[in-house]
Amino acid sequence: MHQPDWKPNRSSQNPLHLQIYEYLKQKILNGEWTVGAKIPPQRILAQQLNVNRSTVVTALEDLAADGFISSKVGYGTFVANNTWSIISSGAAPDWKTYVESGVHESNQSIIQEINRSEFRPDIIRLGTGELSPKFLPTEKMKGIFQQNTAQELSLSYTEPKGSYSLRTAICDYLKRKGIETSPSSVLIVSGGLQALQLISLGLLQKGSVVFHESPSYVTSIHVFQSAGMNLFGVPMGEEGLKTELLPKIKRQHHAALLYTIPSFHNPTGHTMPEQRRKELLQVCSHERLPILEDDVYGDLWFEEPPPEPLKANDRQGLVLYMGSLSKTLGPGLRIGWLVGPEQVIDRLADIKMQTDYGSSTLSQFAAAHWLQSGLYDEHIFQLRKKLMFQRDTALQILEKYYRGIATWKTPAGGFYIWLKLQEAISMDKLFKRALKAGILINPGNIYDHKDSSHIRISYSYAEPAQLEKGLIRLAEIIGEMSSR
Missing domain, CATH: 3.40.640.10 (Type I PLP-dependent aspartate aminotransferase-like (Major domain))
Known part of the structure; x- marks a missing residue:
């Protein structure tokens, strides 16, 4: 289930937990969350909706009392019923089975998280493989x-x-x-x-x-x-x-x-x-x-x-x-x-x-x-200058903060610096810690599942100030993880 595009209205007379109850109930009644679909954990929902966890717990308890959801210890909370399946003469389609049996494989969970997080306005995107909007003509x-x-x-x-x-x-x-x-x-x-x-x-x-x-x-x-x-x-x-x-x-x-x-x-x-x-x-x-x-x-x-x-x-x-x-x-x-x-x-x-x-x-x-x-040639000429400046900025930051914890080579073009950490660490843990700190990276294990020592740093998207802020904080996180 994806990041919701809805937040409760704090200026409304309706209590927050009732607003959340109605929102989640409508997702179920509309068939967006089908029977068997897993509800995000309480902690995640609280973060997504920007409310206290206790507020989410109250809303979920009301949904459970009304028979919409059920929980199983160790497995999570699932949609148990909806109005459609109650009033229909036959059973509702088991969309969960359809989704799981589709031919096209799902993205790795970490790739899905990257795709979602790239649209967060507060995130510093150090892994994004695209041009900054400021570079687009x-x-x-x-x-x-x-x-x-x-x-x-x-x-x-x-x-x-x-x-x-x-x-x-x-x-x-x-x-x-x-x-x-x-x-x-x-x-x-x-x-x-x-x-x-x-x-x-x-x-x-x-x-x-x-x-x-x-x-x-x-x-x-x-x-x-x-x-x-x-x-x-x-x-x-x-x-x-x-x-x-x-x-x-x-x-x-x-x-x-x-x-x-x-x-x-x-x-x-x-x-x-x-x-x-x-x-x-x-x-x-x-x-x-x-x-x-x-x-x-x-x-x-x-x-x-x-x-x-x-x-x-x-x-x-x-x-x-x-x-x-x-x-x-x-x-x-x-x-x-x-x-x-x-x-x-x-x-x-x-x-x-x-x-x-x-x-x-x-x-x-x-x-x-x-x-x-001829517009393309003119654009590319200017774009090369901008990207080279971005690359040089990133290299200067690496030289200052990453000597002793990583090595790298200077790319002659493109978007990326392949950062090799001197000490192997858990890429999944690093990704999560960086994301919690507001930094989005592309860890090496999405390009080689055995890789526990590389990070793909992109200098094509983040502005210089963000590059510096993000890379400095990332170096601190790597240092903290390496010293354990």
């Missing part, structure tokens, strides 16, 4: 829809692969990265996550093994697992994925695909050097192992651009290349792309039409304008 975006060129805008469906104008603009944009492709080999997707979903549904058999760098962002989501795939982590070294291990482990695990983030890797921030990229292509070509290259951070370099993408040197159609505007123009745009062999793109376009009938035409129109007009 909101006013320029408004201007695009107000210009005369907006007369070209259509609200109709686009063709299966997406707007031809946008796909052409993407082809021109990719040429500068060394990637030669045509609009027929480009599929517009609603962000990178949809590209992963389409690949899972359209190209991989159930039970297939997907290789990835370990640690990896892909382990923090359940896109592949929910489609019945198995993930296998390949260790990373100083120069990225250890390509020399691939032949042996491919024979052992019969992998169908390798997912990799060569530039400004999430979560480590590492960038794979040119020679390692060549080796990776050679090994995967020899092993006939297709590559899914995630390049969503590729434009966010600081001093110098990263080596060319793997796709730029792919002459066999080995690489599926994924890009997105979520990390540069804004996550709300929901525009990304997948580049690959035409037969693959045709297959995925067909599945996309079956699932959502095409990405937003408004977003596609705006994205095409950004890429064609």
